[in-house]
Amino acid sequence: MQATVAFLHTHVLVVVLFLLLFGAKAVLLLLNKHKALAKMRKQTRVLDIIFGTLILVTGGYLLFRYQGDLPAWLITKVVLVVAAIPLGIVGIKRENKALTVLALLLFLYLYGVAETKSLKMKPTAASSTTEATATPETDSAEMGDASLSESKEVQQTIVESMSEAQLANAQAIYTQLCQTCHGADGTKGLGGATNLQASNLSQSKRVNVIAEGWGLMPAFGSQLTDEEVEALAAYTMTLKK
Structure with a gap:
């Protein structure tokens, strides 16, 4: 129980930090602040790797510990997370606004799915x-x-x-x-x-x-x-x- 709670806390914290960091970079890219973006990317390169790895590791552990049949929303969430993280990293690295916005929208959607446990982001009874x-x-x-x-x-x-x-x-x-x-x-x-x-x-x-x-x-x-x-x-x- 304590291990699961620790992994859960770590997962939530790392996800929030990753999203804040990614959001800041996305804003710089959309505002065409290329020099500031390049500087931030250089300073946070190691953090990107650490956060991405921790998200996958802690998420994988929680998935392994999940008891009962995996609901459709959770399976979809896992698939989209695996796709969204590299998509966001590539979008920022190549300064591709379309990929970056797509990744940002995916992250926001995944947050809504996680909160409501529904692919339509509408909690059911x-x-x-x-x-x-x-x-x-x-x-x-x-x-x-x-x-x-x-x-x-x-x-x-x-x-x-x-x-x-x-x-x-x-x-x-x-x-x-x-x-x-x-x-x-x-x-x-x-x-x-x-x-x-x-x-x-x-x-x-x-x-x-x-x-x-x-x-x-x-x-x-x-x-x-x-x-x-x-x-x-x-x-x-x-x-x-």
């Missing part, structure tokens, strides 16, 4: 409740109206059924294992982690996801007891709004 910490889309379909019926009354019943010790222990486990990606209130969404305040997954489905993992979320079934998994799933239900 399924993706908002299934990616990274939820079950596959088929599970969402299987839930039907049952999951939506877990209203505040049901959540209150879940909380009341837990003792103070169980609730405190579940919260401690959440802080240790889940908070980095989901945030204290469940809305952080690091690496596509599901917004737990908006998720409609039933408690039983959450138990399954926690135990077996999904997406970049590792399986905790061997790390936690059955009782702890149940309590943790119940605690995440209390975050739902």
